[in-house]
Each structure stands twice: as structure tokens, then as C-alpha cells.
Amino acid sequence: MLSKSSLPACGLLAAMTLAAGCGGGSPDRAGGAKTIITVGGSDTMVNLAQEWAETYHRVAPDVSVEVSGGGTGVGIRDLMQGIVEVANCSRDIEPSEREQIRRNTGRDPVETVVAYDGIAVYVHKDNPLEEITMAQLAAIYGEGGAIGKWSQLGADPSALGGADDIVRISRQNSSGTYLYFREHVLADKDFKPGSLDMSGSKDVVELIARTKSGIGYSGMGYATEDVKMLKIRAADGAEAYAPTVENVQRRVYPLARSLQVYTLGAPEGAVKAYVEWILSPAGQAVVEQAGYVPAVRSGTDP
Numbered sequence: 550m551l552s553k554s555s556l557p558a559c560g561l562l563a564a565m566t567l568a569a570g571c572g573g574g575s576p577d578r579a580g581g582a583k584t585i586i587t588v589g590g591s592d593t594m595v596n597l598a599q600e601w602a603e604t605y606h607r608v609a610p611d612v613s614v615e616v617s618g619g620g621t622g623v624g625i626r627d628l629m630q631g632i633v634e635v636a637n638c639s640r641d642i643e644p645s646e647r648e649q650i651r652r653n654t655g656r657d658p659v660e661t662v663v664a665y666d667g668i669a670v671y672v673h674k675d676n677p678l679e680e681i682t683m684a685q686l687a688a689i690y691g692e693g694g695a696i697g698k699w700s701q702l703g704a705d706p707s708a709l710g711g712a713d714d715i716v717r718i719s720r721q722n723s724s725g726t727y728l729y730f731r732e733h734v735l736a737d738k739d740f741k742p743g744s745l746d747m748s749g750s751k752d753v754v755e756l757i758a759r760t761k762s763g764i765g766y767s768g769m770g771y772a773t774e775d776v777k778m779l780k781i782r783a784a785d786g787a788e789a790y791a792p793t794v795e796n797v798q799r800r801v802y803p804l805a806r807s808l809q810v811y812t813l814g815a816p817e818g819a820v821k822a823y824v825e826w827i828l829s830p831a832g833q834a835v836v837e838q839a840g841y842v843p844a845v846r847s848g849t850d851p
Contacts, residue, residue: 583611583612583613584611584612584613584819585612585613585614585615586612586613586614586615586634586635586819586820586823587615587617587632587633587634587635588602588614588615588616588617588633588634588635588636588637588810589616589617589618589619589623589624589627589632589633589635589636589637590618590619590620590621590623590624590625590627590628590633590636590637590638590725591618591620591621591624591637591638591639591724591725591726591808592618592619592620592720592724592726592748592749592750592751593639593666593724593725593726593750593767593768593770593808594637594638594639594664594808595616595617595618595637595749595750596751596770596771596839597664597770597808597835597836597839597841598614598616598637599616600835600838600839601614601827601832601835602614602615602616604831604832604835605823605826605832608826608831609822609823609826612819612823614823617633618749619723620720620721620723620724620725620748621636621637621638621639621640621723621724621725621726621728622722622723622724622725623723624636624637624638624811625638625642625646625650625658625811628650628658628811628812628813629649629650629653629654634812634820635810635811635812635820635824636658636810636811636812637808637810638725638808638809638810638811639666639724639725639726639729639768639806639808640725640726640728640729640806641660641807641809642658642660642811646658650813654813656813656814657813657814658811658812658813659811659812659813659814659815660809660810660811661809661810661811661824661828662807662808662809662844663808663809663810663824663827663828663832663836663844664807664808664833664836664841664842664843664844665797665798665805665806665807665808665841665842665843665844666768666769666770666797666805666806666807666808666841666842667768667769667792667793667796667797667802667804667805667806667842668726668729668730668766668767668768668769668792668804668806669766669767669768669769669771669772669778669779669792669804670686670764670765670766670778670779670781670804671753671754671757671764671765671766671767671772671776671777671778671779672757672763672764672776672777672779673709673757673758673760673761673762673763673775673776673777674758674774674775674776674777675708675709675761676699676704676708676709676761676777677704677705677708678699678702678703678704678779679779679780680779680780680781680782680789681702681779681780681781681782682781682782682783682784682785683734683781683782683783683784683803684784684785685702686734686781687734687735687736687738689715689717689764690717690719690730690734690735690740690741690744691734691735691738691739691740691741692738692739692740692741692742693741694741696715697714697715698713698714698715699712699713699714699715699762700713706762709761709762710761710762712761712762713762714762715762715763715764716745716760716762716763716764717741717743717744717745717763717764717765718744718745718747718753718756718757718760718763718764718765719740719744719745719746719747719753719765719766720746720747720748720750720753720766720767721746721747721748722746726750726766726767726768729804729806730766730804733803733804734804747765750767750768750771751767751771753765753766753767753771754767754771754772754773754776757776758773758775758776766804768841769792769793769797769840769841770839770840770841771840772840778791778792781802781803781804782803783803788801790802790803792804794837794841794842797842798842807844808841808844810824828844828845830845833845
């Protein structure tokens, strides 16, 4: 298993249940009880979470997993308020958030790493650029950065319909991807004003597909044939790596990260069973099919 040194024991708790036990209950058409597990947060993970929910419902038809997005920050807020039982997060929970959760609920958030991801840097499929450095990304996106034209990167504007100005596409500030990019690319400096800030990971990729002079960042699982993912060099002279499953597993891709879920307290009940299934071979197969990297290697225990 690929794991972080700080990873607690795998598993999750339904923090705020809609009925006694873990997961809410509601009558189904046959008059029995249906268990509902509420999940929300990271837009990077929303497609993956929906695939998990649909697949798990076929395994456990009496369980309905309801998934919403909104960004990592929204998921953490909703967990704290009891709106969701599971918060999907594409970044680590911050110490201040952990302390606020503890103050507001009297409980500690429990983390489980469920997958790994690479934040890809996307350009239009016709863009002649093949790779970029971390320093160049910082100069494009960071406040005071000196790069604003494709010709500064050696890309011929004629391939971009004659447009030389770089159109920066970013995420809203509640996004875990936004905060990760700010921390790891901009070294916690501010973004330049004037970017097009999208509410979802898919929205970033779709806008780049329509914008020849655009550049943006999003999870590698959102790639389409209409965009190109650039290789990234950690520094000048370093090897350039593409955002692939192998490179993320080897942790050589500069923007590799973990994807995790949080709940309040220790795991139990229906939510525990659901997360254990996510970490099972069947759940991790969904991770691979969605274009992400499994957190549990085949043949190993969670």
C-alpha cells in the first residue's frame, strides 16, 4: 500500500447519522429500511465518488451513497456541520480546520487515503508546447510573475490561432486543488489577478478544450482527447515527467498527491463497511478505471 507516514488506521465513521447507527435510514418501496450515506467535498474526486457510489449500490442494494461536490473546503465545512458523513478531500486537512472541528464537535477528524492523483497542467490539443518547468508555472500564475505570452515559452502563436497572450484558467479558492497548486507551485504566494476561476475540475478542462491560448490545472483523471497534458520538470535540467499512473506511484511526477476522506471519530456501521469496500480490490479497480492511482496495491492489505 502507498501511504503517508501520518496515515491513521483505515476506515471511517458516519459522523452525524440520520437515524440510530451509522448511515441514515429511509423507507424503500418494499417498506424496508434503506441506508443513506452522505458524501461531499472535493470536485477532483466527485466523478470517482459517483462511480464508487453506483458500483457499491450494485453490491449492497440496500445502501444509497449520495454524492455532492463543491470543493474540499465545502466538504470539511459540511462535515463539521453534520451535512455530510464523509468529506472527500484533495488536500490534507489544515491544523486550524482540525482544531475548529474539535472545538465545534468535540471529535477529531479521521483520515483515510483512498487514492493518489497527479495534478495535470492542461493546454489545448493544438498547442505545440510539450513540457513546462515548475518555475515557469509560478511565473505564469504567481503574482508579479513575468510570463504572460506563449512566445516566452517557445510556443509559436500561429498554432494557437495567432493568439500570444496566455489565458490563465484556475479554480475557486475553496478548492483543494487550488490550495495544493498555490502551496506547491507558488510557494504560498498569491495568484495573479485576472484568471478565469472555474468551480469544478471538469469545467477547467472543458474551457481549455475551447480556448487555444488557455492553460489550466486539474486532476489527471479529467483528460480528454481535446486537451494535452504537459510534462513537468521540477527544475531546469531535471527530467520531465508526464502525469501517468506509473509516475504518480513512483512519486517522481512533481505534482503527485494523495486523495483522502475524513469523518468524525472512529469507524463503525455502514460507513465503515463502505470505506472498507473502497479499499478492497473492487473499490480500487474503480480508482484505476477512473484514471487515478490506487491507494492499495493488488494483493496487499489496506
